[in-house]
Amino acid sequence: MKSGGYFILLYLVFHLSLSFSLMAQIPVGEWRTHLSYDSIQEVTSSEKSIFAASQSGIMIYNKNYNSTETIDRINGLSEAGISSIGYSENQQALLIGYHNGNLDLLKNGDVTNYPDLKEHTHYIRKNISSITFRQGKALLSCPFGIAVFDITRGEFLETYRPGMGQVLKVYEVAYDQEYYYAATESGLFYADVNAPDLYNPYTWEQVTTFPQPGRKVEHVATFGGYILISVIQPDGENEIYYLDGLSSATLLRTGKVAALESTGENLYAALTKRILVYSRDLELTGKITNYAGYQPSPTSVLQDSDGTLWIGDGRAGLIKNNGNKAESIIPNGPSGDHAFKMVSAGSKVFTVPGGYNKQFQHAHRKGTINKFSQQQWYNNSFPAKNNFVDMVIDPENHEHLFTGTWGHGLLEIRGSEIVAQYQEDNSTLEPNENQGVLVNNLKFDEEGNLWMLNFGATNPVKFRGSQGNWKTFEYEALRDRQPVEWTSVNNYKWGFFHDSPYLFIIDDSETPSDPSDDRVKITEPRDFNGNSYTDRIYAIQADREGNIWFATDEGVGVDYDPGLIFEKDTYQPNRLRITQEGYTHFMLRDNVVMDIAIDPANQIWFATKAAGVFAYNPESQKMIHHFTTSNSPLLTDTLQSITVNDEGEVFMGTSRGVISYRSKTSGGRENFNETYAFPNPVPPDYHGPITITNLVENVNVKVTDINGNLVYETIAKGGQATWNGKNLSGSRVNSGVYLIFLTNEDGSKTHVEKILFIQ
Numbered sequence: 001m002k003s004g005g006y007f008i009l010l011y012l013v014f015h016l017s018l019s020f021s022l023m024a025q026i027p028v029g030e031w032r033t034h035l036s037y038d039s040i041q042e043v044t045s046s047e048k049s050i051f052a053a054s055q056s057g058i059m060i061y062n063k064n065y066n067s068t069e070t071i072d073r074i075n076g077l078s079e080a081g082i083s084s085i086g087y088s089e090n091q092q093a094l095l096i097g098y099h100n101g102n103l104d105l106l107k108n109g110d111v112t113n114y115p116d117l118k119e120h121t122h123y124i125r126k127n128i129s130s131i132t133f134r135q136g137k138a139l140l141s142c143p144f145g146i147a148v149f150d151i152t153r154g155e156f157l158e159t160y161r162p163g164m165g166q167v168l169k170v171y172e173v174a175y176d177q178e179y180y181y182a183a184t185e186s187g188l189f190y191a192d193v194n195a196p197d198l199y200n201p202y203t204w205e206q207v208t209t210f211p212q213p214g215r216k217v218e219h220v221a222t223f224g225g226y227i228l229i230s231v232i233q234p235d236g237e238n239e240i241y242y243l244d245g246l247s248s249a250t251l252l253r254t255g256k257v258a259a260l261e262s263t264g265e266n267l268y269a270a271l272t273k274r275i276l277v278y279s280r281d282l283e284l285t286g287k288i289t290n291y292a293g294y295q296p297s298p299t300s301v302l303q304d305s306d307g308t309l310w311i312g313d314g315r316a317g318l319i320k321n322n323g324n325k326a327e328s329i330i331p332n333g334p335s336g337d338h339a340f341k342m343v344s345a346g347s348k349v350f351t352v353p354g355g356y357n358k359q360f361q362h363a364h365r366k367g368t369i370n371k372f373s374q375q376q377w378y379n380n381s382f383p384a385k386n387n388f389v390d391m392v393i394d395p396e397n398h399e400h401l402f403t404g405t406w407g408h409g410l411l412e413i414r415g416s417e418i419v420a421q422y423q424e425d426n427s428t429l430e431p432n433e434n435q436g437v438l439v440n441n442l443k444f445d446e447e448g449n450l451w452m453l454n455f456g457a458t459n460p461v462k463f464r465g466s467q468g469n470w471k472t473f474e475y476e477a478l479r480d481r482q483p484v485e486w487t488s489v490n491n492y493k494w495g496f497f498h499d500s501p502y503l504f505i506i507d508d509s510e511t512p513s514d515p516s517d518d519r520v521k522i523t524e525p526r527d528f529n530g531n532s533y534t535d536r537i538y539a540i541q542a543d544r545e546g547n548i549w550f551a552t553d554e555g556v557g558v559d560y561d562p563g564l565i566f567e568k569d570t571y572q573p574n575r576l577r578i579t580q581e582g583y584t585h586f587m588l589r590d591n592v593v594m595d596i597a598i599d600p601a602n603q604i605w606f607a608t609k610a611a612g613v614f615a616y617n618p619e620s621q622k623m624i625h626h627f628t629t630s631n632s633p634l635l636t637d638t639l640q641s642i643t644v645n646d647e648g649e650v651f652m653g654t655s656r657g658v659i660s661y662r663s664k665t666s667g668g669r670e671n672f673n674e675t676y677a678f679p680n681p682v683p684p685d686y687h688g689p690i691t692i693t694n695l696v697e698n699v700n701v702k703v704t705d706i707n708g709n710l711v712y713e714t715i716a717k718g719g720q721a722t723w724n725g726k727n728l729s730g731s732r733v734n735s736g737v738y739l740i741f742l743t744n745e746d747g748s749k750t751h752v753e754k755i756l757f758i759q
Contacts, residue, residue, distance in 0.1 A: 028662050298313055445512055703741075
């Protein structure tokens with residue numbers, strides 16, 4: 001009895017350890033999303049919950065417990081790219097519409113997908129812009145009309161097409177006891193709710209009682225016997241009219257309208273920077289011009305039965321406003337879904353949302369640095385700045401960093417404060433016409449000097465010394481050129497030019513602060529027939545062996561002898577051939593590759609513009625992974641950036657947010673002080689990989705039972721190894737304690753870990 005009690009106690013202690021480990025990081029082979037809920041595009045509710053939709057996930061707020069949970073691609077949704085949501089009280093179901101016409105139904109915690117519209121080949125545009133419920137049916141506003149979905153039967157019935165022979169885009173549908181009202185790109189249309197042939201375009205009539213009735217009507221609502229519409233003016237502003245039946249129209253007000261919501265006893269008009277409140281006789285009874293410390297940017301409003309307002313906001317997440325107090329509800333995550341650039345520093349990951357278009361014009365995104373550390377996101381916003389396009393982390397102090405901006409020069413940041421700004425008046429940086437000082441691609445060298453590219457400058461290569469001194473490198477070959485990005489290997493800097501197939505290489509002759517002995521070369525990659533094979537280079541990266549990889553609009557190339565570049569008249573780097581399913585082709589040919597990352601085991605990861613993510617082994621003989629939306633939780637196949645932290649977690653910046661995957665590799669450590677295995681103990685229902693992490697790099701790993709019998713052996717990938725929990729015969733091991741012996745290559749560093757199996 002005593003030994004049994006001791007075993008139970010041991011199990012509980014290990015179980016707590018397991019829980020802590022799983023909270024700290026995800027297991028190998030698993031995914032997690034890092035989505036922003038700062039921008040909420042629509043809000044709806046059930047009796048117990050508030051549903052708030054971002055572009056890629058749903059936040060569910062439990063009103064009874066004041067708690068939140070989220071649902072996205074990882075745990076139920078069929079995809080990202082949410083365009084609308086709506087809750088049916090009668091059916092106790094949440095409908096989620098997507099930009100591509102896909103439809104999910106969430107009921108009793110389960111998600112059912114209805115892809116009929118998405119897969120329909122007749123329609124090109126399929127965005128579901130709003131969802132309206134009536135008599136057990138959902139009316140989906142789409143670019144081709146109104147798709148009718150029977151919630152109980154789970155099937156599409158027919159399509160209503162207002163427009164009298166035209167195919168019109170429908171933005172929103174409302175109804176009263178007599179009519180349906182459809183807001184379309186060519187005005188407001190109505191039809192009898194009991195008409196048997198609503199699919200017939202000629203059943204619908206156009207409302208002509210407001211000025212220029214053929215204008216685009218974005219929103220429609222019924223309230224207090226009135227019909228409310230917002231009509232687009234030529235300048236992009238809206239006119240809000242109220243129609244008394246169909247006989248007359250009166251202008252209520254003008255302004256940019258995000259939503260017209262009739263809820264409770266009030267009508268709410270969500271406008272830029274404010275919400276207007278109207279009574280049932282359309283008297284203005286209130287204004288909301290601030291909440292929870294934010295200037296409003298409302299997108300959706302609803303009123304609860306107790307009078308609480310729930311507001312979806314474009315910057316402040318979900319707002320709960322009970323009149324006396326307003327609070328912003330935002331689950332932990334980055335402050336936005338756009339990750340133009342991602343950088344790893346140890347286990348930390350930093351992102352910036354800035355950017356520029358092909359013409360290198362401002363993206364006008366707020367100045368923000370998002371940091372993932374200790375399994376949490378920490379977001380620093382700098383309201384007076386914008387367009388952060390790159391950053392570099394001080395290797396000695398991860399709270400000290402520099403960020404390059406597209407207009408504000410170079411910023412030096414400590415913690416959450418800008419401690420210095422470098423522009424033309426206090427550095428050698430030069431402005432670019434009317435765009436300000438443009439700085440990107442920041443790199444520290446081994447002496448702590450900071451290198452950068454000053455886009456648009458006469459001499460674009462700039463240097464800030466470790467003591468704060470500035471220098472311009474006047475390379476004639478780069479004069480008035482537009483270098484975009486570079487990487488370093490040994491004493492060479494490899495880079496490429498904007499919107500071109502040309503590379504540049506700088507040899508600093510091991511005297512980085514003295515340019516007098518430097519060499520510069522500009523060259524174009526060519527195939528072995530001497531022909532150019534790419535029009536544009538997008539990224540360049542040195543791997544852990546010093547090989548140079550570059551990403552193009554025609555796949556990738558690699559130089560295994562970068563030290564010989566100045567000896568070559570014609571530059572013919574390797575275009576690797578890969579054989580898959582009996583077909584041999586150049587690696588990633590016909591793919592636009594946007595970014596490259598190297599993991600701790602020197603595996604190469606490629607982010608593409610339309611084909612997802614690829615990973616290859618260091619020898620590039622084998623494709624390890626190809627993740628797409630069809631075979632993984634990847635949010636979209638369109639990526640901008642990618643990075644891998646020292647724990648082997650691959651962070652992927654997609655057009656719809658950041659998602660990560662835990663690979664089998666991690667960075668090596670100097671010793672075994674932080675080594676551990678997880679899960680530990682291994683519970684009976686766990687059949688995933690067992691990870692031994694924080695190892696000295698590339699150690700030999702042997703697992704034995706308590707009697708010394710060998711169970712498993714492998715070599716760590718970087719600082720991490722995995723075991724499937726099976727013995728050499730392929731059978732799952734029995735309950736008991738197992739020993740993990742770790743030894744580096746020369747035997748100078750050894751360590752033993754213990755792991756408990758429970759069957």
